[in-house]
Amino acid sequence: MSAEQTTADIKLDLQGLMCPMPLLKAKKALNGMTPAQTLYVLATDPGSKRDFEVFSQQSGNELLQSHEHEGIFSYLIRKKA
Numbered sequence: 001m002s003a004e005q006t007t008a009d010i011k012l013d014l015q016g017l018m019c020p021m022p023l024l025k026a027k028k029a030l031n032g033m034t035p036a037q038t039l040y041v042l043a044t045d046p047g048s049k050r051d052f053e054v055f056s057q058q059s060g061n062e063l064l065q066s067h068e069h070e071g072i073f074s075y076l077i078r079k080k081a
Contacts, residue, residue, distance in 0.1 A: 008040035008076060009033065015044045015072065023051045026077070030061060035081040038064070043073045052077070 010029055014022040022043040029039055041052070049066065052075050056063035060080040067074045 007038070009037040011040045011042075013042045015042055017043065018045050019047045019051065021045075022048045023055055026052070026075075027055070027059075030059075030077065030079050033079045035079055037079050039075075039077045039079070041075040041077070043075070044071060045073070048073050048075075 010033060012025060012029055014025055017025070022041065022045055026039060026041050033039065049068065052063060052066065055061070056077065062078040062080070063075060064078055065074070065076040
């Protein structure tokens with residue numbers, strides 16, 4: 001378990017879901033969070049990398065980290081204030 005995952009307020013394992021489900025489920029989780037809380041997401045959809053980058057730019061939520069290891073993508077997002 002990574003340090004990012006253990007310190008995140010909410011964790012979502014969205015492996016196996018294809019576009020647009022990882023982003024939609026992450027957006028739903030963020031909507032229920034308070035400002036400055038963090039969301040850690042695991043996904044296997046290669047398109048999620050671009051989706052989360054664009055979403056963060058457009059929504060104002062901060063993409064703190066984005067990693068890929070052996071086909072698993074992880075994202076750490078801070079909800080905007």
